Structures are given as structure tokens and as C-alpha cells.
Amino acid sequence: MNIIFRVNGKPATAGSKRGFPVRRKDGSVGVAMAPDNVRARPWMAAVADEASKHATEVSYQPISLLLTFYFCRPKSHFKTRKGVRTLKESAPAFKTGKPDCTKLARAVEDALTGIVWKDDSQIVGHHVYKTWGEQEGVFVHVMELEEQEQGKTNSDLLSRNTKGTE
Numbered sequence: 001m002n003i004i005f006r007v008n009g010k011p012a013t014a015g016s017k018r019g020f021p022v023r024r025k026d027g028s029v030g031v032a033m034a035p036d037n038v039r040a041r042p043w044m045a046a047v048a049d050e051a052s053k054h055a056t057e058v059s060y061q062p063i064s065l066l067l068t069f070y071f072c073r074p075k076s077h078f079k080t081r082k083g084v085r086t087l088k089e090s091a092p093a094f095k096t097g098k099p100d101c102t103k104l105a106r107a108v109e110d111a112l113t114g115i116v117w118k119d120d121s122q123i124v125g126h127h128v129y130k131t132w133g134e135q136e137g138v139f140v141h142v143m144e145l146e147e148q149e150q151g152k153t154n155s156d157l158l159s160r161n162t163k164g165t166e
Contacts, residue, residue: 001059001144003116007050008137011069012043013099014107044111047138055116059144063117065126066141069104070133071095094131101128108138116142 019031077091105128109120117123124145 001055001057001061001142003051003054003142004140005050005054006137006139007047008135009043009046010039010136011071011099011104011138012039012107013037013103014040014044014110015103040107044107047108047111047140048115051112051115051140058114059117059122061122062124062145063122064143064145065105065109065123066139066143067105067108067126068129068131068139069101070131070135070137070139072134072136073132096130101130104128104130104138108140112140112142 014037021029022032024030073087073091077088078085079088080086105126109123113120
């Protein structure tokens with residue numbers, strides 16, 4: 001299985017979760033968990049919706065994952081001279097501010113659980129990037145690993161799986 005897709009929209013994080021009590025049918029009290037970020041739920045729904053268009057079945061195999069998150073540059077990164085908008089030399093090359101990669105990845109991983117893979121514990125390697133782009137969103141590349149690929153790096157696997165997709 002090799003799934004590649006993009007989801008447009010402002011990426012949201014799924015860091016902390018909050019618990020709240022719920023009464024079960026048998027009368028006992030349990031705890032329901034929900035993302036602490038209110039923007040996480042619609043973002044995760046958009047990711048899940050797009051993934052369901054590309055995944056034909058749920059995988060039970062080891063997974064390698066590549067995520068590239070795109071963010072629009074703020075206006076302060078640009079200058080306008082004679083009506084022409086150009087990037088300032090002082091504008092950073094990389095998006096190093098919030099949100100952090102780990103929490104961005106967690107939202108996508110949770111959204112893909114049950115659609116692309118059975119459980120996100122199947123992810124044995126991942127690369128997560130944040131960069132600047134014209135359109136905010138995430139590029140997702142999921143690779144199901146085979147037994148003979150054990151011990152290979154994600155870079156080796158990515159080069160194998162992206163040949164012919166450029």
C-alpha cells in the first residue's frame with residue numbers, strides 16, 4: 001500500500017486531551033477523552049475525509065509516514081516596492097515557530113486511525129516537516145512496509161516509493 005494525498009486548510013494540533021465524566025448504560029461512571037484544541041476536530045475530520053477517498057482498506061502492517069505541513073508566510077515577511085511584492089532578505093527560510101511538529105503529526109495520525117491503519121502504534125518511522133507555502137495544508141505519504149524492508153531507513157523507503165510519482 002502506498003497512499004499519497006494533500007489536505008488543504010489550516011493545520012491544527014492534537015496535543016493535550018481533556019477528560020470528562022460520562023455515565024455508562026450500566027450506571028457506572030467512565031471518562032471520555034476529547035482534544036483540548038477546539039480546531040482539532042474539524043481539521044481531523046477533513047484529513048479523515050480525504051484519506052477515505054484514497055485508502056481502500058485498513059492496514060495491519062508496519063507503516064512509514066511522511067508529513068509535510070504548509071503554512072502561509074505572514075505579511076511581515078514581504079516588502080512592496082513600486083507595487084511589486086517581494087520576500088524580504090531577513091524573512092526566515094524555515095517555519096520554526098508554533099505549532100510544533102509533534103502535535104501536528106499527532107492530529108493527522110489520530111485522524112487516519114481506523115481508515116488507513118488499525119492503530120497508530122503501527123507507525124515504525126516518520127518524517128515530519130513544516131515549511132512555507134502558498135496554500136496551507138498537509139501533504140501525506142503513507143507507505144506500508146514489507147518484511148524484506150526491515151532495517152532500511154525512511155529515506156531509502158521514500159526514494160523507492162516516490163519513483164515515478166514526480
